[in-house]
Amino acid sequence: MKRTILICDDEKNIRSGLAMAMELEGYATFAAEDGAVAWDYLNKHDIDLVITDLRMPNLSGEALLKKIVSAYPRLPVVILTGHGTIETAVEAMRMGAVDFFTKPVDLDRLTLVVKKSLSNNDLYAEHEELKKEVAQLKARNKYDRIIGKSQKMVNLMDIVSQVAPTKASVLITGESGVGKELVADAIHELSNRSEGPFIKVHCAALTSSLLESELFGHEKGAFTGAVALKKGRFELADGGTIFLDEIGEIDASTQVKLLRVLQEKQFERVGGEKSVSVDVRIVCATNKDLQKEIEKGNFREDLYYRLNVVHLDVPPLRDRKEDIPLLMTSFLTYFNQENDKHIEGFAPAAKRALLAYDWPGNIRELRNCIESAVVLARSTIIEPDDLPPAVSKAENPALLSLEVGMTLEEAEKRLIVSSLALCGGNKTKAAEMLGIGRKTLHRKLQEYQIDQD
Template sequence: MTFTIMVVDDEKNIRQGLGSALEMDGYNIVLAENGQDAQEKLKHELIDLIITDLKMPKLSGEELLKYISSSFPTIPVIVLTGHGTVENAVNAMRDGAYDFLTKPVNLDHLGLLVKRALSNRELIRQHEMLKEEVEKIEKRRQFNKMIGKSSQMQAIFELINQVAPTKASVLITGESGVGKELVAEAIHRQSNRTEGSLIKTHCAALSESLLESELFGHEKGAFTGAVGRKKGRFELAHKGTIFLDEIGEINQSVQIKLLRVLQEKQFERVGGEDTLDVDVRIVAATNRDLIKEVEKGNFREDLYYRLNIVNIHIPPLRERKEDIPLLYSTFLVEMAEENGKVIHGLDVKARMALNNYSWPGNIRELRNCIESAVVMSKGPVITVDDLPPHIRNNEEGQMIKLTIGSTMAEAEKEVIRNTLIHYKGNKSKTAEILGIGRKTLHRKLHEYNLEEEFSKHA
């Protein structure tokens, strides 16, 4: 991500000198000779930061600052001033300037100030880009809550499209928290059964006796407490879809009745004699290895093959980390709105912590993490300190070891090299994570003789 900085000064040497220095740091530069010139260029250029002198002909820096504050409030402005007009600069900060520098300008101090001023700008741009990407994905697909741009998720979206219009039973597998229920919802929405109901049953949440009654219903007096006839989930799902979550938890008795529904489309209520016909599609899910359960004798082999006409396996989040930014960006918007907060995004350390964590609880854990961070945040940017302790103190991420006495250049080289290795040579991702422009990264690669090592990567 390369930022564009506008330098506004009526002194040509200062204007061009600052522009050249900033260009060497990897920024795009736009030069303006006074406030009026800057106003015109702001109408046609996308500017991320403005450095402006105060005393200029035609339109002063003070007047330019007022214009920017009202028309482009998100653009930070750094004011340049002579020693005699420091009071004016302080007043300018009250009018919305980010900071001020006195002439002659210390380029090292300017570089640090520019990076700091652009840090929030970068977060806002990153957050907006992710929001746009999420919106584009939403328009491209019809999976509503399902989010992912990884090749694994794209394959799942295609499989849902292919399978949904059919009558085939579907078995969704994957760890807890990966979004199996969302896949079931997508299958139902994409099917020709959308006018019917999607009835969900969590098989592990009910006792054996209650589960049979919940699924197939019961007659009055069938057991103690059965004070009247009750329709089961299969009756309620007639002409629609039934989602059986944690199917691996059901007992042998229920398995036999379920197999009959799959084979004959018939069943009886608990305590009843009437045989009921039902037209229902079964979508089941499990985090267990059902083949192993079959081998142990816990799950009927014939039922397994009836359920597993089509298998959709959802990989854990740690195996598709490219989906993490889209997910946390979506949750950030959702949680900020729910909690009445204004959140612009996450800082670099927070993003790295989220990327490096293995997410044993998958998407559910990530969502809870973002909710916690939004609630705990003290400002508009989520920092690593806002994250839950086990994530911010996570030691699973790649550590970079440096010998005491290493120079700053050696440390910087190792950080760049290891970040590139971690992201498999992806220079765009590396520049984004390190908070520098691609031009700066390429310059550093040349400076540290790393070009050949990563020359094959984009």
């Protein structure tokens, strides 16, 4: 659909000249001879941008601008000034005009300003659209902190809402930063234990003896320093949920005790004889491959089966890139508020880069990336330069310059060197990128005496 520009000037020649210029650029136009006519038209039709003179009969340009800013704050207004005191034009900018032009108007620059204002407005509209989608998604999901509309995430959340109300133990796996802890939160929140305690234990952070007394508590005098009885996390979690993060890190003796809790719902405090009974739902997470740990003898198979009654695997972000736009928008909104910023959206090139990048650190990395972009952004739009180099580079393939006159051999050599560099020295990846076998690459490296460091 054609965008419509409203041109307002009391001089007929200027009206028709500008209208013609804008129509040549593919816009529809409407011309008004004073502010009152323009205002009337504006209220009845869809207008995408206004170009207005300042001094006019009936309703002046300043008065028109003032009305527009309060009624249609997103509508861009470009000011023309004939009697050219710059001060009034500057005042108009301060009131919210996007730019001003002194007559005679430089049409090339005007066209540019019009184009840019309209595309900024498009970005804004797109951002608003996404914000709406995020809100809808949150309303639909009973658990609103997990954002994602990819089929993979929808399926995962379906299983979460199915298993949450049961008492089944859940093992959550997935790479670092995919949202395992968030899934654990959801399981507790959506369970009928949500009013009960939710206790989180980061198993890798504690040495094995500390972990044992942390989990199961200790009796007074159990060891030096145990001056009083201390309840463990399992007791504290009674009636609720315990989340054991990094479960792959726990040692053999804690594994035995844990197995007993799962089988008999009871345990003894360190240094104690008396059994303590608890009603606790266990949720675990790991980014290790527990099957492998079992093969290596580091993890008990019987414990694994007890913990893994329901298995939830959270997919890496690169396998569900369709979630990226929603996540970007929701993090942008969050960090705008957090930092009192008013960034409106992402430049197309920045968006392409965010979509092209592989996100080895998954959602945590994306979140950090948007946070720093919000803090660093110099304009109201996030540009590729505001993103970390690794991300902004993802959009532009590295270029190689070849001079005509060089030998084919030299060209091949340069391409190999650059590909290797792009793959961080990884020969398997470089060979794949070049479409040759690893052996062939090796031979060429030797042949061309390429220094492999």
